[in-house]
Amino acid sequence: MHERAGAIPSDTIGVLASGGLDSSILIGHLLRAGRRVQPFYIRTGVVWQADELPALERFLAALSKSDLAQSDLAKGDLAKGDLAKLMVLELPLADLYGAHWSLTGEDTPAADSPDEAVFLPGRNALLIVKAAVWCQLHAIGELALAPLGTSPFDDASEAFVRDFEAAINRGCARGVRLSLPFGAMNKQQVMALGRGLPLQLTFSCIAPARGLHCGRCNKCAERQAAFREAGIQDKTVYAHV
Numbered sequence: 001m002h003e004r005a006g007a008i009p010s011d012t013i014g015v016l017a018s019g020g021l022d023s024s025i026l027i028g029h030l031l032r033a034g035r036r037v038q039p040f041y042i043r044t045g046v047v048w049q050a051d052e053l054p055a056l057e058r059f060l061a062a063l064s065k066s067d068l069a070q071s072d073l074a075k076g077d078l079a080k081g082d083l084a085k086l087m088v089l090e091l092p093l094a095d096l097y098g099a100h101w102s103l104t105g106e107d108t109p110a111a112d113s114p115d116e117a118v119f120l121p122g123r124n125a126l127l128i129v130k131a132a133v134w135c136q137l138h139a140i141g142e143l144a145l146a147p148l149g150t151s152p153f154d155d156a157s158e159a160f161v162r163d164f165e166a167a168i169n170r171g172c173a174r175g176v177r178l179s180l181p182f183g184a185m186n187k188q189q190v191m192a193l194g195r196g197l198p199l200q201l202t203f204s205c206i207a208p209a210r211g212l213h214c215g216r217c218n219k220c221a222e223r224q225a226a227f228r229e230a231g232i233q234d235k236t237v238y239a240h241v
Contacts, residue, residue: 012036012084014135014143014176016127019056020219021226023146024202025194026181028063030144031081038084038140040131044093046120047105048206053088055203060086062198089130097121108207111221115152118206118218124155125164128178132168135176142177149184158183191230199227200235209239216240 013030017023017039030037041056043049064083094103101107102120109117128145135143147156154160161178169175182190204223205213213220215238227234 012038012140014038014040014131014140016040016042016131016143016145017056017086018146019052019059019203020146021194021199021202021204021223022148022182022190024056024059024199025190025197026144026146027060027083028197029181029193031063031083034081036082036084038135039086040134040143041086041088042091042127042130043088044091044126046093046102046206048203048208051205051208051211052203055201057086059198059201062201087131087134089134091126091130093126102206105207109218111216111218113218115218115222119153122155124153124160128164129168132176132178136168136172136174139174140176141174142179144179144181146182147180148182148187148190150186187226188230191226191232195232199232212237212239214239 013035015023015027015030015037017027019041027037027039039056039060041053043053060083097103097120100120101109124145124147128143132143135141145156145161147153151157158180161180165176165178203213204219205217206219207214207217209215213223213236215224220238223236224234227236
């Protein structure tokens with residue numbers, strides 16, 4: 001896989017990537033299907049992004065290695081796709097979120113907190129609009145998002161995505177379709193698609209410790225459960241076990 005120069009091919013699909021398990025697996029899944037993938041990362045200034053973005057870059061670099069198709073990671077099929085260079089877009093949220101825990105790092109939701117505790121107001125709308133407009137301006141007809149069908153958040157639902165798609169395409173010469181490839185799947189099904197990918201390079205922590213997954217936050221608990229329930233060895237290094 002390599003980045004092609006010149007005009008963007010018409011079969012390119014954008015992917016909103018966080019560096020976590022779901023969006024990283026989505027990238028690998030699309031590459032295995034032979035798609036040219038344009039990943040997007042939206043830098044908002046939340047505390048974990050200093051470690052999350054480098055992790056995403058390492059994961060993408062592993063997928064892009066010329067010898068990857070011969071490795072146990074790819075099982076011979078990732079060479080079908082074509083991975084474009086990561087596009088990092090800026091969307092600072094300090095003026096909007098103020099003293100929110102995601103910016104201060106204080107009172108971060110712990111492992112035993114409910115999923116609702118990690119909800120970030122307007123997160124999906126804010127992230128989608130930057131990547132979607134980039135796609136419109138560069139004639140990319142589809143932007144894939146990684147929410148699962150089991151997501152508890154309404155702004156990750158099919159209904160929200162369809163309404164948002166209609167709104168951002170109104171008055172635009174080139175529309176972009178928002179897709180949810182994992183929208184009818186649960187975590188275990190998605191993890192099964194990730195077998196053979198370097199999942200240890202993904203990043204899911206909201207309270208990193210010395211660049212490592214803390215092992216104590218809500219997202220680390222979710223990550224550990226995902227590996228355990230899928231029967232996949234968790235090679236993640238946690239600061240606390």
